Amino acid sequence: MRITRQLTAAAAIGAVLFAAAGCSAGSDGGDAGKSITIWHNAADNDGVKALYSHFTDDTGIEVKLEPIPADGFESAVQTKWATGARPDILEYHPTTSALRLLNADDNMQDLSDLDFVGKSGKLYDQTGSLDGKVYAAITGFPSIxxxxxxxxxxxxxxxxxxxxxxxxxxxxxxxxxxxxxxxxxxxxxxxxxxxxxxxxxxxxxxxxxxxxxxxxxxxxxxxxxxxxxxxxxxxxxxxxxxxxxxxxxxxxxxxxxxxxxxxxxxxxxxxxxxxxxxxxxxxxxxxxxxxxxxxxxxxxxxxxxxGPGPMGSYMAPKTGNSAKEAAAIKFIEYATGKGYGPLIEANKAFPVIDGYDTPDGISPLKQSFKDAYDNGATLGxxxxxxxxxxxxxxxxxxxxxxxxxxxxxxxxxxxxxxxxxxxxxxxxx
CATH class of the missing domain: 3.40.190.10 (Periplasmic binding protein-like II)
Incomplete structure (x- = not known):
């Protein structure tokens, strides 16, 4: 099972970057602000999955996961999106072309003023942003x-x-x-x-x-x-x-x-x-x-x-439910703040946000990815x-x-x- 999951994840990332939900996040008012729905890639690694449960443990806000198969991930997300259904958090490609396809200027909350943006160097000059505004929070090291x-x-x-x-x-x-x-x-x-x-x-x-x-x-x-x-x-x-x-x-x-x-x-x-x-x-x-x-x-x-990958990259769609929209921002603040250190430690991943040390135990082969990135790698x-x-x-x-x-x-x-x-x-x- 592990190998199958990893193979489909690799194919999803390597592909050129891309049943409707029963209800949209904006239609649920009974637990407004107490739960959020996340459309996520079914191939999320164990560290990302743990992030969701840790968020609930630390905030009391329940996470309702709607998995999207890694095989055909882009088309499945676009099909669900086209029905008008909206999650509170969308895990997806943070590229400019994807943001434009989703009409982020109208459909996504602006994350530009959140702390992680200023702590990520020049990352958002090249990705995660559209028309000068940041709409995606990237927690994973780019695919090299x-x-x-x-x-x-x-x-x-x-x-x-x-x-x-x-x-x-x-x-x-x-x-x-x-x-x-x-x-x-x-x-x-x-x-x-x-x-x-x-x-x-x-x-x-x-x-x-x-x-x-x-x-x-x-x-x-x-x-x-x-x-x-x-x-x-x-x-x-x-x-x-x-x-x-x-x-x-x-x-x-x-x-x-x-x-x-x-x-x-x-x-x-x-x-x-x-x-x-x-x-x-x-x-x-x-x-x-x-x-x-x-x-x-x-x-x-x-x-x-x-290229920035979809796993661990999050957008906060506008749903019309102000309490849930606020809860979605809390998730992004958590994923790029309190929850970020445990996330990169669990994944033995290089941080993309300032203020976090590289975890111990990084293998030489993994280090070569970071070296290639630091040696002037350019956006695809x-x-x-x-x-x-x-x-x-x-x-x-x-x-x-x-x-x-x-x-x-x-x-x-x-x-x-x-x-x-x-x-x-x-x-x-």
Missing amino acids: FGIYYNKSVFEKAGIEVPTSIDEMISACPALKASGVDAFYESGGSQWPTQILPFLYAADSNKDSKLGDALAHNEKKIDDPKGVVVQALDKYLEVRDACFQDDYATGTFENAVTAVYSGSAAMTAIHSDAYNIFQDAAGGDEDLLSSTVGFTGLSKSSATAAF LTTDIAGFGDNFAADISRMLAGEITPEQLAQGTEKAVARASKAAGIDGW
Whole structure:
């Protein structure tokens, strides 16, 4: 059960960021302020689940959980939301595109004046906010996208771990000659195929400037000389030089096994796959860290990409029930205040709010995620571009199969972004 839950959670986070409730939070007046309803991801880890019960213990406010399956999480939330039902707390992606999709300016309580915002550095300059207002409280460390690699494979081949895409391409023939697959790609799972192109663009997206330009039609996704087309062209170079034979049907579960066992040298997944690697190591974190490493990798530098995940990210919808709305704010204050220390301790997670120490017992592999983040990781290029993810992963599969070219993929994506951006009324469209 543990492995299944973690696999679905990893898929939900890795996907491009996205039965109605019987009643909305605003319709329940009998226990106004004494209970709150939380729509939450069913794959929440044990630390997050404990946060809910600790909140009730410390405040007396009951938490009524409505679990949303991790598989299809985004579409399920959107379907429930479209019925007009509202929770008191929504656990969801804190990206600008998600906030815009939920019409946060009209539908969410403004959290800008709460203490956690000023204690989170520049985090809310890039995520959790819309039109200058903060609508999401982020308690979890971001998902870091980069390269997992088997240390002994590189040592035996006498090759340095690559720090750029071109270095990786150059290393692949020697890795293959050593008897392993140089890079395991998960075409059967589809969503991991987006990671390498996004990583290629990471060092071009400092301070999210490129992503913002694409989101507001100041630059074109389908520009033949632009970063997106370059990234897709380079991805095909990596395919030809590095991928295993069954890249079209490979799965990210098998990618974890292949890299841990040493039958493959590298794969591209995100940091939230850590627990799956830990399972592969039989739960032995020391053994895992001695076997597997992690690094950023981009066009010309070891830059990683990051994206805020849905688990532990909270919004407070407007429900029309002032007592429940106040209770929801109390939950967010608790999750980012009194309850935050126990949360990061339970999860052995890096704090994103100032004033909290990193828990003891962080493994070297986990530390490498933090190192990649601190080493200039940039927000995922497409995180806040409306409509970008509509068909992108499926289209990459078609490109890998030779059905469409990188230019055609980019042109189709540009059209999808234009439609979604115009519908959302985004500046520049």
